[in-house]
Amino acid sequence: MADPDNRPFAIRQYAPDQLREALRRMYLIRRFEEGAEQSYMRGLIHGTMHLSIGQEASAMASCIELSDQDKITSTHRGHGHCIAKGADVGRMFAEFFGKETGYCHGRGGSMHIADVKTGNLGANGIVGGGIPIAVGAALSAKKLGRPDVTICFFGDGANNEGAFHEALNMAAIWKLPVIFICENNKYGMSTPAAYATAVPNIADRAAAYAMPGVTVDGNDFSAVAEAVHNAIARARAGEGPSLIENLTYRWRGHSKSDRNRYRTKEEIEDWIAKDPILRFRAELITHGILDEAEAGAIEAAAAEAVEQGIEFAKQSPAPSVTDVTRYVYAEA
Amino acid sequence: MTTREISYSEAIREAMAIALDSDPAVILMGEDIGTYGGAFQVTLDLIDRYGPERVMDTPISELGGAGVAVGAALTGLKPIFEFQFSDFAALAMEQIVNQAAKLRYMLGGEASVPVVFRMPAGSGTGAAAQHSQSLEAWFGHVPGLKVVQPSTPEDAKGLLLAALADPDPVLIFEHKLLYKMKGPVPEGAYTTPIGKARIARAGRDVTIVAGAIMLHRALEAAEKLAAEGIDAEVIDLRSIRPIDHETILASVRRTGRLMVVYEGVKSYGVGAEISAMVAESDAFDYLEAPILRLGGAEAPIPYNPDLERVAVPQTDGIEAAARSLVRGEV
Ligand SMILES: Cc1ncc(C[n+]2csc(CCOP(=O)(O)OP(=O)(O)O)c2C)c(N)n1
Numbered sequence: 079m080a081d082p083d084n085r086p087f088a089i090r091q092y093a094p095d096q097l098r099e100a101l102r103r104m105y106l107i108r109r110f111e112e113g114a115e116q117s118y119m120r121g122l123i124h125g126t127m128h129l130s131i132g133q134e135a136s137a138m139a140s141c142i143e144l145s146d147q148d149k150i151t152s153t154h155r156g157h158g159h160c161i162a163k164g165a166d167v168g169r170m171f172a173e174f175f176g177k178e179t180g181y182c183h184g185r186g187g188s189m190h191i192a193d194v195k196t197g198n199l200g201a202n203g204i205v206g207g208g209i210p211i212a213v214g215a216a217l218s219a220k221k222l223g224r225p226d227v228t229i230c231f232f233g234d235g236a237n238n239e240g241a242f243h244e245a246l247n248m249a250a251i252w253k254l255p256v257i258f259i260c261e262n263n264k265y266g267m268s269t270p271a272a273y274a275t276a277v278p279n280i281a282d283r284a285a286a287y288a289m290p291g292v293t294v295d296g297n298d299f300s301a302v303a304e305a306v307h308n309a310i311a312r313a314r315a316g317e318g319p320s321l322i323e324n325l326t327y328r329w330r331g332h333s334k335s336d337r338n339r340y341r342t343k344e345e346i347e348d349w350i351a352k353d354p355i356l357r358f359r360a361e362l363i364t365h366g367i368l369d370e371a372e373a374g375a376i377e378a379a380a381a382e383a384v385e386q387g388i389e390f391a392k393q394s395p396a397p398s399v400t401d402v403t404r405y406v407y408a409e410a
Numbered sequence: 411m412t413t414r415e416i417s418y419s420e421a422i423r424e425a426m427a428i429a430l431d432s433d434p435a436v437i438l439m440g441e442d443i444g445t446y447g448g449a450f451q452v453t454l455d456l457i458d459r460y461g462p463e464r465v466m467d468t469p470i471s472e473l474g475g476a477g478v479a480v481g482a483a484l485t486g487l488k489p490i491f492e493f494q495f496s497d498f499a500a501l502a503m504e505q506i507v508n509q510a511a512k513l514r515y516m517l518g519g520e521a522s523v524p525v526v527f528r529m530p531a532g533s534g535t536g537a538a539a540q541h542s543q544s545l546e547a548w549f550g551h552v553p554g555l556k557v558v559q560p561s562t563p564e565d566a567k568g569l570l571l572a573a574l575a576d577p578d579p580v581l582i583f584e585h586k587l588l589y590k591m592k593g594p595v596p597e598g599a600y601t602t603p604i605g606k607a608r609i610a611r612a613g614r615d616v617t618i619v620a621g622a623i624m625l626h627r628a629l630e631a632a633e634k635l636a637a638e639g640i641d642a643e644v645i646d647l648r649s650i651r652p653i654d655h656e657t658i659l660a661s662v663r664r665t666g667r668l669m670v671v672y673e674g675v676k677s678y679g680v681g682a683e684i685s686a687m688v689a690e691s692d693a694f695d696y697l698e699a700p701i702l703r704l705g706g707a708e709a710p711i712p713y714n715p716d717l718e719r720v721a722v723p724q725t726d727g728i729e730a731a732a733r734s735l736v737r738g739e740v
């Protein structure tokens with residue numbers, strides 16, 4: 079075992095059970111998305127989807143300290159956030175399969191996956207759409223005297239939407255308990271962040287809104303957890319918002335129709351070698367949180383949960399077509 | 411002029427290439443329209459042929475991007491701005507509605523905004539509520555804008571070239587399900603006049619007005635009805651603003667029955683406008699049955715494929731509705 083003082087933040091900060099659960103959820107995200115991808119190829123899922131494979135540490139480390147009262151707003155690449163926040167993969171698959179038992183009763187699909195009960199206010203089909211909503215959730219917490227914080231996920235592409243700038247400014251002037259987490263995976267669809275964004279680091283934009291901004295290695299679980307921990311402490315103390323930029327990478331194409339013409343195979347392979355799950359797993363083993371066999375068992379359990387989730391979705395009933403206008407308004 | 415079969419998206423691309431070749435003021439702007447070739451591969455290789463100076467990828471900034479296009483159009487350029495999905499024009503409403511549409515008028519005719527907005531629209535792709543809307547009627551409500559909706563490859567090219575030649579802002583609603591559809595398209599430059607509908611199928615018993623994908627469903631329904639001796643006239647609306655009163659009214663006077671089929675939400679839409687046009691005219695006296703609107707459900711577009719299907723008019727529904735209308739069952 080390494081010298082306790084030099085141990086990574088996450089190992090010092092969290093109980094072994096919490097860390098094992100974090101690893102389990104990261105595997106669950108990976109296996110879930112692989113399962114979704116296979117189901118799509120088998121024609122069980124239609125439409126499109128955006129996979130976050132390769133970005134699991136960013137999702138999980140950002141959510142590790144959150145309770146169900148804390149909120150998140152997510153993005154079109156939101157499966158990881160949803161699972162990290164505690165959603166059930168069976169109901170997620172059911173949604174992807176368009177079933178009534180899905181989180182959105184088959185109306186939303188992958189791009190609108192949400193789990194309001196665990197504080198996930200939803201993925202979003204509109205880039206940047208969730209950013210002001212997160213600020214609104216933080217405003218509720220402050221005005222209603224609740225201690226919850228809101229984590230707002232968005233991509234590097236979203237930081238060029240007007241909504242981002244307007245929302246950060248309001249969060250800052252009203253000192254709201256919100257943490258803006260930019261998952262910078264280098265591209266918005268095909269457009270490099272380096273081309274589309276005037277500043278070298280998206281975290282630099284925090285200066286314009288008088289809030290702290292940090293850039294961290296988004297594939298380093300502990301680095302993300304530490305940055306988010308500090309931002310949550312600041313938010314709960316009433317000191318206002320923070321901006322965190324997690325540098326990461328999506329292994330898969332942007333969506334189901336991406337020919338990957340804007341990046342090289344070498345670049346993709348380089349990042350696959352930086353697998354955030356293997357890295358976290360190795361760290362937990364190094365620090366004696368678990369051993370190889372336990373890690374293997376966690377991985378296998380995640381695969382099993384995904385199989386069961388797919389089965390649940392397959393067995394679930396579809397919504398009735400006569401209910402096409404149901405949920406447009408509150409039911410009397 | 412020789413004609414060959416090409417797809418709707420090829421036809422649009424060909425129009426853009428003709429424009430880029432013939433007018434140095436033309437530029438293309440939009441998200442991922444360069445290397446990626448556009449979300450629907452409409453711009454495809456134009457970046458290779460014309461370079462990034464003329465095929466400009468914008469950041470994900472719809473309000474700003476549309477506004478930059480408006481400002482450039484005001485001052486000598488002729489931008490063709492692609493919204494990746496027409497739904498995202500909601501983020502740019504300010505520049506389209508408050509600026510582009512009104513600048514000429516507010517400035518007493520001293521300014522011109524020759525911008526073209528390309529709007530991939532419609533449902534049927536499983537992309538759910540925020541990527542499947544048919545919002546053309548929104549823009550039809552705004553004086554200063556022109557709104558067209560090609561249903562064939564030939565018109566997709568001709569209307570885009572007409573839009574470019576037009577001194578005012580034009581929005582072109584391209585139906586996503588049509589991009590791969592092939593049809594005869596003349597080579598070289600030509601324009602399809604904005605504001606002119608087209609009789610796609612002549613008939614005596616009922617007038618069906620439809621646009622974009624609905625035109626094809628209406629034509630299919632008409633063929634089925636023909637087997638039963640019901641002879642439907644199908645009008646390809648093509649232009650929502652300005653709208654072709656003459657063609658529609660003349661047809662209603664001939665058939666005595668009107669049905670409007672459109673994908674947008676039924677209420678407050680294209681159907682209301684056309685119905686009112688007939689009700690306010692002498693053609694009303696020729697009606698032998700109530701006017702029938704067949705539009706989208708009063709709901710966002712759902713994800714589940716069966717729900718998605720019933721949320722907008724389909725061929726069988728059009729066929730059944732036209733049959734009851736002609737048989738006096740409405
Ligand atoms: C307002 C809006 N514009 C464009 C799109 C199309 N679109 C969906 S995701 C995406 C790229 C987003 O990039 P980024 O924010 O970096 O997130 P990532 O996909 O990399 O996770 C684009 C252009 C959209 N959904 N909404």
Ligand SMILES: [Mg+2]
Pocket residue numbers: 233234235261262263264265266267
């Ligand atoms: Mg990105």
